[in-house]
Amino acid sequence: xxxxxxxxxxxxxxxxxxxxxxxxxxxxxxxxxxxxxxxxxxxxxxxxxxxxxxxxxxxxxxxxxxxxxxxxxxxxxxxxxxxxxxxxxxxxxxxxxxxxxxxxxxxxxxxxxxxxxxxxxxxxxxxxxxxxxxxxxxxxxxxxxxxxxxxxxxxxxxxxxxxxxxxxxxxxxxxxxxxxxxxxxxxxxxxxxxxxxxxxxxxxxxxxxxxxxxxxxxxxxxxxxxxxxxxxxxxxxxxxxxxxxxxxxxxxxxxxxxxxxxxxxxxxxxxxxxxxxxxxxxxxxxxxxxxxxxxxxxxxxxxxxxxxxxxxxxxxxxxxxxxxxxxxxxxxxxxxxxxxxxxxxxxxxxxxxxxxxxxxxxxxxxxxxxxxxxxxxxxxxxxxxxxxxxxxxxxxxxx
Amino acid sequence: xxxxxxxxxxxxxxxxxxxxxxxxxxxxxxxxxxxxxxxxxxxxxxxxxxxxxxxxxxxxxxxxxxxxxxxxxxxxxxxxxxxxxxxxxxxxxxxxxxxxxxxxxxxxxxxxxxxxxxxxxxxxxxxxxxxxxxxxxxxxxxxxxxxxxxxxxxxxxxxxxxxxxxxxxxxxxxxxxxxxxxxxxxxxxxxxxxxxxxxxxxxxxxxxxxxxxxxxxxxxxxxxxxxxxxxxxxxxxxxxxxxxxxxxxxxxxxx
Numbered sequence: 206x207x208x209x210x211x212x213x214x215x216x217x218x219x220x221x222x223x224x225x226x227x228x229x230x231x232x233x234x235x236x237x238x239x240x241x242x243x244x245x246x247x248x249x250x251x252x253x254x255x256x257x258x259x260x261x262x263x264x265x266x267x268x269x270x271x272x273x274x275x276x277x278x279x280x281x282x283x284x285x286x287x288x289x290x291x292x293x294x295x296x297x298x299x300x301x302x303x304x305x306x307x308x309x310x311x312x313x314x315x316x317x318x319x320x321x322x323x324x325x326x327x328x329x330x331x332x333x334x335x336x337x338x339x340x341x342x343x344x345x346x347x348x349x350x351x352x353x354x355x356x357x358x359x360x361x362x363x364x365x366x367x368x369x370x371x372x373x374x375x376x377x378x379x380x381x382x383x384x385x386x387x388x389x390x391x392x393x394x395x396x397x398x399x400x401x402x403x404x405x406x407x408x409x410x411x412x413x414x415x416x417x418x419x420x421x422x423x424x425x426x427x428x429x430x431x432x433x434x435x436x437x438x439x440x441x442x443x444x445x446x447x448x449x450x451x452x453x454x455x456x457x458x459x460x461x462x463x464x465x466x467x468x469x470x471x472x473x474x475x476x477x478x479x480x481x482x483x484x485x486x487x488x489x490x491x492x493x494x495x496x497x498x499x500x501x502x503x504x505x506x507x508x509x510x511x512x513x514x515x516x517x518x519x520x521x522x523x524x525x526x527x528x529x530x531x532x533x534x535x536x537x538x539x540x541x542x543x544x545x546x547x548x549x550x551x552x553x554x555x556x557x558x559x560x561x562x563x564x565x566x567x568x569x570x571x572x573x574x575x576x577x578x579x580x581x582x583x584x585x586x587x588x589x590x591x592x593x594x595x596x597x598x599x600x601x602x603x604x
Numbered sequence: 605x606x607x608x609x610x611x612x613x614x615x616x617x618x619x620x621x622x623x624x625x626x627x628x629x630x631x632x633x634x635x636x637x638x639x640x641x642x643x644x645x646x647x648x649x650x651x652x653x654x655x656x657x658x659x660x661x662x663x664x665x666x667x668x669x670x671x672x673x674x675x676x677x678x679x680x681x682x683x684x685x686x687x688x689x690x691x692x693x694x695x696x697x698x699x700x701x702x703x704x705x706x707x708x709x710x711x712x713x714x715x716x717x718x719x720x721x722x723x724x725x726x727x728x729x730x731x732x733x734x735x736x737x738x739x740x741x742x743x744x745x746x747x748x749x750x751x752x753x754x755x756x757x758x759x760x761x762x763x764x765x766x767x768x769x770x771x772x773x774x775x776x777x778x779x780x781x782x783x784x785x786x787x788x789x790x791x792x793x794x795x796x797x798x799x800x801x802x803x804x805x806x807x808x809x810x811x812x813x814x815x816x817x818x819x820x821x822x823x824x825x826x827x828x829x830x831x832x833x834x835x836x837x838x839x840x841x842x843x844x845x846x847x848x849x850x851x852x853x854x855x856x857x858x859x
Contacts, residue, residue: 211676211683214716224713231701514697517658518758519686519714521679597658601693602649 225531247544361414533585
């Protein structure tokens with residue numbers, strides 16, 4: 206009962222997949238090699254995006270921890286008398302009375318230098334400063350003491366000193382109890398601070414109690430830096446009031462800055478230099494795509510018999526075309542998959558070894574995969590069209 | 605009734621002026637078993653391609669299973685091949701990595717059947733060619749004769765109106781060749797219409813009808829008078845449902 210309507214049956218999706226993967230299953234080595242190019246391209250792109258996303262997340266997390274609600278007050282240029290202005294002695298106390306301010310810490314620069322012993326010349330400061338420090342400084346900075354204790358009302362009167370982590374390292378001090386020479390007098394180290402990302406100048410300082418500084422080191426009592434921490438909501442209002450409060454007579458001589466702003470800017474620009482690497486990944490991807498196209502053309506040439514046979518079994522041109530496009534898509538899709546895994550793994554290794562959180566943005570994975578599929582279909586289209594145009598009789602004759 | 609194959613003054617000229625066929629008339633009725641014989645270069649391969657709708661004639665008309673090939677698009681021709689024509693090739697063209705059953709099932713891939721349905725019918729077809737016990741063997745685990753029988757199973761699994769066999773014994777030793785020829789006879793006894801294209805007069809001589817081709821023309825068309833005593837209906841009898849199911853048990857014994 207020959208039905209008069211000769212409409213070709215549609216291939217089911219599962220059959221398309223089966224037919225499209227048949228060529229790959231028979232040549233695993235070729236699949237690996239031609240998918241490798243795509244894999245390298247995608248892996249590069251994923252790793253570039255992933256690594257920058259990881260370090261950005263790390264920065265933002267750090268920023269979160271340190272808070273963006275700290276402001277720093279310092280004396281500016283004295284516009285009338287020249288030289289550097291001085292902040293009034295009462296400035297920290299007045300700032301602490303602004304509504305919303307939680308902690309105020311002050312430091313005052315001291316002239317003497319800090320040295321390990323008398324054997325080291327006085328001019329050899331090692332880039333370290335000596336500062337008088339108020340008690341509240343550590344709270345305002347949200348800093349912590351690594352070993353030992355912080356200055357307090359009692360030990361702040363005596364020749365005791367707390368070192369920033371960099372200062373301690375440069376002086377070769379690892380435990381409290383050791384002594385360092387400040388000016389002409391030995392001070393006992395009572396504590397070493399943990400790193401302070403928002404105040405690197407404190408990391409490089411030897412901190413002496415406010416009272417001890419004035420009695421032992423000729424400190425004039427004028428703060429040179431005031432660190433102020435307020436509630437998040439009042440940062441802006443406090444910012445406006447700071448200069449006038451710190452030096453009501455000469456507010457123009459006061460510099461107010463936000464140390465976290467630098468970190469924020471760094472986080473924002475993280476990834477700006479990735480374009481070159483991303484482009485490199487794109488080139489690798491393109492070369493991979495050419496490799497896939499090449500493999501597909503060879504595959505079509507080699508499988509002329511199969512194409513002829515399939516045509517004789519009733520495959521339409523469209524069905525031959527879709528078979529080879531599917532094969533190409535599978536080939537590049539496999540490469541893309543391997544690339545995503547490789548790139549994620551590379552990011553993981555980098556993040557873990559750098560103590561960062563492991564972040565691979567989903568959009569990068571999605572985008573990489575989409576690029577793969579696009580390349581796969583473009584690379585497969587020409588060979589597939591060629592395969593479909595092949596005359597069945599010629600395909601069967603060869604050999 | 606309608607013939608399976610009806611060629612009218614078919615001419616095929618290739619670019620460059622070579623005429624492979626020059627006005628061939630050929631009519632094949634349902635249930636026939638015929639040989640198309642000729643030396644190489646006689647045009648028999650071209651004839652196979654034209655009858656198999658893999659190629660179109662330059663002039664003349666071709667009707668396969670009642671469809672005029674000239675009026676059909678490439679898509680519809682593909683459907684015609686999927687539904688009405690089965691091919692057997694000299695070099696088998698089996699898929700190397702796939703089992704016999706999967707190879708046969710491939711013959712139904714473009715028929716619209718589900719995978720399970722294709723595999724089931726493939727198993728039946730393999731049984732029919734006497735390879736029920738080789739279902740899961742791969743081509744390299746089979747002898748030449750067995751491979752050709754797998755290829756024949758693939759060609760008949762869709763129960764086509766016409767089976768075209770191109771030198772089916774060409775790559776086989778004589779013993780395997782005989783089993784294949786016997787299988788073709790058995791399939792024909794079950795109602796299949798089969799055309800065997802060969803250059804071997806000996807094989808052709810064993811078939812009920814011989815069409816001799818030379819230089820693109822039919823030079824002789826002979827029929828052996830007493831074709832088959834066992835046929836339930838005459839060779840040109842009314843077109844019943846193809847592939848009777850009652851006789852299948854008999855041909856299993858041939859192995």
